[in-house]
Amino acid sequence: MTKLPSLSSEAWLNDPALRRIFAALAAAGGESRVAGGAVRNALLREPVNDIDIATTLPPERIIVAGEKARLGVHPTGIAHGTVTLVSGGKPFEVTTLRIDVETYGRKARVAFTDDWEADARRRDFTMNALYCSVDGGIYDPVQGYKDILGGKVRFVGEPAARIKEDYLRILRFFRFHARYGRGAPDRKGLAACITYKAKLKQLSSERIRQELFKLLEAKRASDTVKLMAARNVLKVLFAPAADLMPIVRMAKIDAAQGLAPDALLRLALIAKAPHSLRERLRLTNAEMKRLEVIGSHVTPHPSLRDKERRAVLYRVGAEAWRDMVRLAWAQSKQRLGDKAWRELLAFADQWTIPRFPLSGQDLLACGFKSGPELGQELIRLEDWWIASDFTESKVALLRRLETRA
Structure with missing residues (x-):
């Protein structure tokens, strides 16, 4: 049997704010442990952010314990046994051990229990069903640590049963495999996901988007x-x-260049028409704007001369330039470490985009009246300025305006 390590020296476990929570729950007669993702990440030597606590205390006693210890108390999900306690300005979700009596999608009718193994068996994957006590001891009722070591994302119990409880677990299986898995995926888990894949159509756009974007960044x-x-x-x-x-x-280029994975850019590569996914994936206005800019301008290429690069960069801006270069590089046949593509990507950091020296007020001062003609003349002058490689001054542009008049 694999020996379980201790997390007693972990800084997050020794945080005074967390210790106050443990002390308050213990004073009320409850047994409490950190549960799920925090324990998993600590064992994987990954950052621990959100810390959730499981306890044998029922919700009403959690509330009393928190109030007695002068903690912030917020019954955020009391029907499912969750109370948020705030200690040192930090929120901690504290949830009573429970079993699912009836499940329907994202929600479930639960019954509270003091059985740690029963609580573990209602969770999705074995690597999410570990618990850590205040002294750093790990409780692992479903052999999750072994799966963490082996890079195996495995459902707790029968995969089909876990999936039927919430079909989002199909996407979570692939997302966790993309982030934590090694080698081939769990055979039984994969087979169950394939069997029930059509059920993904029943899920809300928000839930699909959340899992898919996390997957694309793994x-x-x-x-x-x-x-x-x-x-x-x-x-x-x-x-x-x-x-x-x-x-x-793109994944290899990102890794080689130290670029953070970008879910939207990767989506643009795998979807035939990413613009059509606005409703399906609840794309934001900002994300739609990024996709629009990417698809409506000349794609940068290393063959562009500096003057042409500056013209494109001026039109689209630095962020869109980087987006377009990353997409074009991924779609090209060039080597992953190609120097010309690296230089093209860096061009946005090497040239400061200038500001067009004229405004509508300047044209009004020259006798133009407000309206479409003023706007069109301003566009013509700006095009002229860009064609000069941004060298024409405000005085020179006004002189051209006077000549045209």
Whole structure:
């Protein structure tokens, strides 16, 4: 049997704010442990952000314990046993151990219990079903630590049963495999996900978007997307592009260049018409604007001369320039470490975009009246200025205006 490590020296576990929560719950007679993601991440040596606590105390006693210890008390999900306690300005979700009596999608009718193993068996994956006591001891009722070591994302119990409780777990299976998995995915889990993949259509756009974007940013995103495409899981969400090689290249380029994974850019590579996914994936106005700019201008290429690069960069802005170069590089046939593409990407940081020296007020001062003609003349002058490689001064532009008049 694999020996379980201790987390007693972890800084987050020794945080005085968390210790106050443990002390308050213990004073009320409850047994409490950190549960789920915080324990998983600590064992994986990844950052621990949100800390959730499981306890044997029922919700009403959690509230009393928090008030007695002068903690902030917020019954954020009391029907499901969750009370948020605030200590040192930090919120901690404290949830009573529970079992699912009846499940229907994202929600469930629960019964409270003091059985730690029963609570673990209602969770999705074994690596999310570990608990850590205040002294750093780990409780692992479903062999989650072994799966963490082996990079295996495995459902707790029967995969089909877990999936039927919430069909979002299909996407979560692939997302966790993309982030934490190594080697081939769990065979039984994959088979169950494929069997029930059509049920993804029942999920809300918000939930699909959240899981898909996290998946696209994971370290094994490209391999996992290829797996989902091969098993027709991706097709349930949207029609994927025929060629998935660009996302494979983008992942490698991002890693080589130290670029943060960008879910929207990767989506633009795998979806035939990303603009059409606004409602399906609840894309924001800002995300739609990014996609619009990317698709409506000349795509940067290393063959562009500096003057042409400056003209495109001026039109689209630095952020869109980087987006367009990253997409074009991924779709090209050039080497992943190609110097010309690296220089093209860096061009946005090497040239400061100038400001057009004229405004509508300048034309009004020259006798133009407000209206379409003024706007059109301003556009013509700006085009002239860009064609001069941004060298014409305000005085020179006004002189051209006077000449035209």
